[in-house]
Amino acid sequence: DSGVTQTPKHLITATGQRVTLRCSPRSGDLSVYWYQQSLDQGLQFLIQYYNGEERAKGNILERFSAQQFPDLHSELNLSSLELGDSALYFCASSPPQSPYNEQFFGPGTRLTVL
Amino acid sequence: AQSVTQLDSHVSVSEGTPVLLRCNYSSSYSPSLFWYVQHPNKGLQLLLKYTSAATLVKGINGFEAEFKKSETSFHLTKPSAHMSDAAEYFCVVSDPRGGSYIPTFGRGTSLIVHP
Numbered sequence: 001d002s003g004v005t006q007t008p009k010h011l012i013t014a015t016g017q018r019v020t021l022r023c024s025p026r027s028g029d030l031s032v033y034w035y036q037q038s039l040d041q042g043l044q045f046l047i048q049y050y051n052g053e054e055r056a057k058g059n060i061l062e063r064f065s066a067q068q069f070p071d072l073h074s075e076l077n078l079s080s081l082e083l084g085d086s087a088l089y090f091c092a093s094s095p096p097q098s099p100y101n102e103q104f105f106g107p108g109t110r111l112t113v114l
Numbered sequence: 115a116q117s118v119t120q121l122d123s124h125v126s127v128s129e130g131t132p133v134l135l136r137c138n139y140s141s142s143y144s145p146s147l148f149w150y151v152q153h154p155n156k157g158l159q160l161l162l163k164y165t166s167a168a169t170l171v172k173g174i175n176g177f178e179a180e181f182k183k184s185e186t187s188f189h190l191t192k193p194s195a196h197m198s199d200a201a202e203y204f205c206v207v208s209d210p211r212g213g214s215y216i217p218t219f220g221r222g223t224s225l226i227v228h229p
Binding site for chain 1: 148150156163219220221222
């Protein structure tokens, strides 16, 4: 158990809908990262937050957005969902004293868009 | 720009034989390198990391990796495979971009262990 929690574990929804994925980092970690894992694209970095502020952006679509709250939990919002958004979404956190970006991953949320 | 190439999508070994998972990287900086393991329906777990200290890095579960700058490689090895090692393995390179270390993941190598 990494100490990173993600809810829900599974999510099934329809095209055009909007969903919210939630992540709680390990105690004391200030950074949260979101990733998308699919068969065709592999593991893709989406976005990073550090202590409530956006720090870096990767291959995140405009239909997707995220935020990190004062209690450091983070939410990833996916809107106007398409079939191709079906994937595993991982959250990871890293400790503030680690400049080398060692990350601890949550168990993931499996999103299925029908 | 950084990139990482895992040279084999699948590696198949017999239990008790050595494991070699190959990884080559490219980075404009002195990178940090990692190996993660992902068991089915689980999140990723850190196996080991290289952060410019010793070039031979020991990790969990008997795995180790050697950083070879001249070859831009960071191959993962284990002397004797166990059935529980069957999983997906990811090589990761991370270097500072705009003050933040953003990792790039390889496509993964699936390790199959036969009894």
